[in-house]
Amino acid sequence: MSQTNRCLSETWWKVSKEDEYKKNNNLKASDVMLIKDWIRKKPHLPQLNDNQIIMFLRVCDYSLELSKKSIDLNYTTRSNLPEFFSKRDLDDARVQTAMEHAHFGVIPDSVNNDCYIICKVLEVDLSKFILEDFIKYCFMFHDMTHLEFGSCDGYIYIVDMKNVNLALLLRLQISVVGHMLKFWQDCSTYRIKAFHIVNGGHIFKRVLQVFQQFFNSELLKLIHLHDNFETLKEFINSDIIPSEYGGLGKSLKELQGETDELLEKYKDWFREEENQRIDESKKNFSRRSTDESIQGSFRKLDID
Numbered sequence: 558m559s560q561t562n563r564c565l566s567e568t569w570w571k572v573s574k575e576d577e578y579k580k581n582n583n584l585k586a587s588d589v590m591l592i593k594d595w596i597r598k599k600p601h602l603p604q605l606n607d608n609q610i611i612m613f614l615r616v617c618d619y620s621l622e623l624s625k626k627s628i629d630l631n632y633t634t635r636s637n638l639p640e641f642f643s644k645r646d647l648d649d650a651r652v653q654t655a656m657e658h659a660h661f662g663v664i665p666d667s668v669n670n671d672c673y674i675i676c677k678v679l680e681v682d683l684s685k686f687i688l689e690d691f692i693k694y695c696f697m698f699h700d701m702t703h704l705e706f707g708s709c710d711g712y713i714y715i716v717d718m719k720n721v722n723l724a725l726l727l728r729l730q731i732s733v734v735g736h737m738l739k740f741w742q743d744c745s746t747y748r749i750k751a752f753h754i755v756n757g758g759h760i761f762k763r764v765l766q767v768f769q770q771f772f773n774s775e776l777l778k779l780i781h782l783h784d785n786f787e788t789l790k791e792f793i794n795s796d797i798i799p800s801e802y803g804g805l806g807k808s809l810k811e812l813q814g815e816t817d818e819l820l821e822k823y824k825d826w827f828r829e830e831e832n833q834r835i836d837e838s839k840k841n842f843s844r845r846s847t848d849e850s851i852q853g854s855f856r857k858l859d860i861d
Contacts, residue, residue: 564604565833569826572707574607580670581708583619584611595625602632603833608707612746615708630744636834638736640689645697645827647820652697655690661698662812663819664797665706671750672702672709673797677717677809681725688729692737697820697827699747704823711750715793717802719756726764738771749776753792755783755802 567574578584592610596602605628613631617623635642646652662675699712741747754761762782769777783789786802798804799812807815 563832564606565609565826565829567606567608569704569823570608570707571705572608574611577608577611577707581611581615584614585619588614588619588621591621592624592628596628599629601836601839602629603835605833608703612703612708616746616748627744627746631740631746632833632835634740634744636837638740640733641693641696641737641740643831645693645831647824647827651687651690652694654685655687655694658686658691658694660809660813661695661816662799662807662809663698663702663706663816664806664812665709666797670710672706672712673793674702674712674714675799675809675812676714678720680720683724683728686725686728688733692733698816699745700827700830701816701819701823703746704826705819709748711748713751713753713793714749715753715755715789715798717755718758718761721757721761723760726760731767734768735771738768742773742776749779751792752776752780753783753789754780755786755789757782 574589578586589607589610592614593605593607596605610624610628613624613627614620617627644652657679658681659679660675660677664673664675665671666673741749757765765780765782772780781792786798786804789798789802790804793804795804795806797806799806800808
């Protein structure tokens with residue numbers, strides 16, 4: 558078996574496939590086997606273990622056909638967007654710099670089988686900010702949540718945008734953000750259940766209007782804008798909201814500390830996972846159509 562086709566060990570996954578079957582009544586071992594057999598007949602695809610396949614089945618509502626399409630597009634995208642999915646090394650200086658731009662925390666909700674993602678954007682040194690590296694870090698964080706907590710019904714995001722200013726927004730390349738959103742919506746295993754943006758202000762509302770072209774209609778309905786954290790409490794239990802925001806949850810410092818430990822725990826997994834890419838010689842893929850349709854930057858925005 559070639560290096561790029563080898564299957565990752567299931568021992569990386571803290572939640573075993575047996576536990577996944579117990580908590581997901583609609584999950585069938587026979588469906589997992591059908592997809593594994595299908596992958597074996599697709600020479601361009603890497604071999605996936607049961608846990609990886611389960612993530613796709615969950616996010617695709619257990620549809621075999623949708624799962625197959627998602628797997629193919631997911632690994633095609635991972636192969637053809639190296640700026641997001643290569644050199645995912647925690648010891649890499651650029652990854653370390655990207656990690657300085659935001660605090661991330663994850664809070665699993667075992668009762669509702671959801672996963673809360675807390676993000677606070679920090680004050681960013683624009684001379685060190687590289688959007689592609691920050692997106693790489695975000696995807697590393699999400700992959701880590703699968704390894705540690707297994708599948709879930711969906712992700713509920715709480716993002717504090719207080720430190721986001723116009724200077725930072727003007728550095729965002731629309732083509733790069735477009736690629737990120739396309740992957741997230743079309744083939745990722747990160748199902749968005751709700752997206753709460755706090756302290757976004759007038760500027761972010763205008764920017765969101767620009768990004769509407771990249772969001773599907775269903776996802777737009779899941780976005781909630783809050784002027785402060787008081788209105789957030791109408792949607793989120795106080796036990797989840799960090800203490801800095803008037804909640805009863807862990808502090809941002811505690812959450813980030815846990816995130817750092819978990820990322821370190823799976824450091825070697827990220828290196829191994831990079832071997833799971835498509836065989837370019839057996840499948841053609843062009844980025845041209847996407848690049849041509851997603852161009853520009855926020856410098857074109859007319860923000861009052």
